[in-house]
Amino acid sequence: MIKRPMPPEDMPMFVAAPEIYEWLHDTIFNPDHAWYNADHEHVFDYQVNELAFMWAHSGFDKAGKRVIGQCEKPMFMAGGWKRERQIMWFEDMLGEVPDMLITLDAQYCRECSYSDFAALVEHELYHIVHKLDNYGAPSFRSDGKPRLDLVSHDVEEFNGVVRRYGGDEAVMKMTDLQNQEPELKIDD
Incomplete structure (x- = not known):
């Protein structure tokens, strides 16, 4: 079995986790692996700086539930210096602003089973879909990669x-x- 990524024991509030991206390409994104899942093919060609992962020191509570993973499309709702500070934070932490960012609770991931970890990562990946254009056809970027969008849960x-x-x-x-x-x- 391929060793799964583990968060560092002693870490700051957030830390980049490119090892999760590498693990995905060895397992779930790998057509030769038993866990391969073609459902995520729209992100297979995205690079580590475009589909980024981070460990968070811990989860947080939202609407009465514990959040242990979050997928987001980084957006900046500010201008001027405030926007530039936010961009600088991503560049310092990840090298650049990613198209999609998945953040995982390091405490949970240290303690959970391998299958629970894989399920959490895939849960967050299922939030990322191939964006459709105004006519309902798949939309692509100028470099040929699928445009990505976020969706809510199936249920x-x-x-x-x-x-x-x-x-x-x-x-x-x-x-x-x-x-x-x-x-x-x-x-x-």
Whole structure:
């Protein structure tokens, strides 16, 4: 089994994690590996500075839930020096501003199983989709790489609503998938 990335034991609040990018190319992005997943092919050709990863010292709480991973498209809602400071931070930390940034809770990742780590990374990757143009066709950058966009979760519903009223199509699909054997069984 390919050794999974581990965050440093003693680290600042954030640290670049290019080892996650390398691990992905050895496993999930590798067509010769058992864990290969073509669902992410729109990011296969993105470089480490375009699809960047970071370790965060810990997770954070949002809306009553613990956040252990986050995928984002860095954007700057400021001008002048404020914008330049934000850009400088990314350049100092990662070399440049990435197209997409995935940040993972280092404490969680140190303690979780291999399969939980892989599931977390893939969860964040599933937020990245190939952007469509105004006509619904896949959109590409001038260098030929897919334009990327962010999407929300496939299923977003409260347990109480499903318990009381039943699930919509997305919830029902998730239920069907849950009742099947998983495609991957990773030994920890």
